Amino acid sequence: MSDADPILRFEAVNLAFAGVRAIDGISFTVGRGELFAIIGPNGAGKTSIFNVLSGVYRPQSGRVSFDGQQLIGRRPHQIARWGMARTFQNVELFGNLSVLENLMLGRHHHIRYGPLSAVLWLGRARRAELANRAKVEEIIDFLELEQWRRYPVRLLPYGVQKRVELGRALAMEPRLLLLDEPVAGMNVEETEDMARYILDIREELDIPMILVEHDMGLVMDLADRVLVVDFGRAVATGRPAEVQHDPEVIKAYLGEVQPS
Structure with missing residues (x-):
């Protein structure tokens, strides 16, 4: 093709x-x-x-x-x-962070607010955070990660970790x-x-x-x-x-x- x-x-x-x-x-x-x-x-x-x-x-x-x-x-x-997003042969995740948190890291290119807005939790930061969270929840559902969403990645089976790595790449859209x-x-x-x-x-x-x-x-x-x-x-x-x-x-x- x-x-x-x-x-x-x-x-x-x-x-x-x-x-x-x-x-x-x-x-x-x-x-x-x-x-x-x-x-x-x-x-x-x-x-x-x-x-x-x-x-x-x-x-x-x-x-x-x-x-x-x-x-x-x-x-x-x-x-x-x-x-352009990439996964790696060796899992490159933050083991102490949850599945949800690792996927949220894949949204960093979509953050359009500054540190002051984030600290004060102003409207723009709040709206963006909710939108990013909604996108990550879609990926969790798409890759069937619901039961592990709050688990630290280091505790998950290897195959699930590879799926989380794929999810983090997808979070970049x-x-x-x-x-x-x-x-x-x-x-x-x-x-x-x-x-x-x-x-x-x-x-x-x-x-x-x-x-x-x-x-x-x-x-x-x-x-x-x-x-x-x-x-x-x-x-x-x-x-x-x-x-x-x-x-x-x-x-x-x-x-x-x-x-x-």
């Missing part, structure tokens, strides 16, 4: 560290409403792509645009404010969602639950997503298109059924097959 007016363009990007190419001329687009997956062996460059998208790394060459805004050289908080191994470390039941939430995000919230994931079953079931990377370069791009049988993809994952 490519789009004549994609929300994201990643064009001929090159990124190197001390001569080692982490990204070697990779290009792709992400359509509006598309679930685009990036797969590859460990060290292939997947996380480097996410770090370029979110402003953590600045590539040496290439262009990256998000809904017409040029991203290269922008700071992570600017990119987040434009509507993103226009593009980056999912970094959302089912890593989960059991079968937790993985199935997360897959259902990802589908709901696309179908009900209409948010395009870029998914980095090692679970090939999940990727092949959910993704519209897949980019395969290896040693920093693009190996193949296409629909899941196409890339799954691509000889270069098989070689990247299984290695060169030696004749008997």
Whole structure:
């Protein structure tokens, strides 16, 4: 599902560290409403792509645009404010805060009042706080977190913590969602639950997503298109059924097959 007016363009990007190419001329687009997956062996460059998208790394060459805004050289908080949200492979939550409080932190870009208004609890601050709280309650309901809403996150099962991390990203009201191994470390039941939430995000919230994931079953079931990377370069791009049988993809994952 490519789009004549994609929300994201990643064009001929090159990124190197001390001569080692982490990204070697990779290009792709992400359509509006598309679930685009990036797969590859460990060290292939997947996380480097996410770090370029979110402003953590600045590539040496290439262009990256998000809904017409040029991203290269922008700071992570600017990119987040434009509507790009990210989850992380390792849970990055405040363990002593409740689910509700962690999700409220995802609303920080929507705060439009100053510290004086907050301290005095003036009308503007009060109205904004109520609106942010209402949005967070919608996410709690959407991700079925009601029973844990007051619990400190550190006491929750790992699968629920991953769901809270997803919820915090959704609290930003993103226009593009980056999912970094959302089912890593989960059991079968937790993985199935997360897959259902990802589908709901696309179908009900209409948010395009870029998914980095090692679970090939999940990727092949959910993704519209897949980019395969290896040693920093693009190996193949296409629909899941196409890339799954691509000889270069098989070689990247299984290695060169030696004749008997």
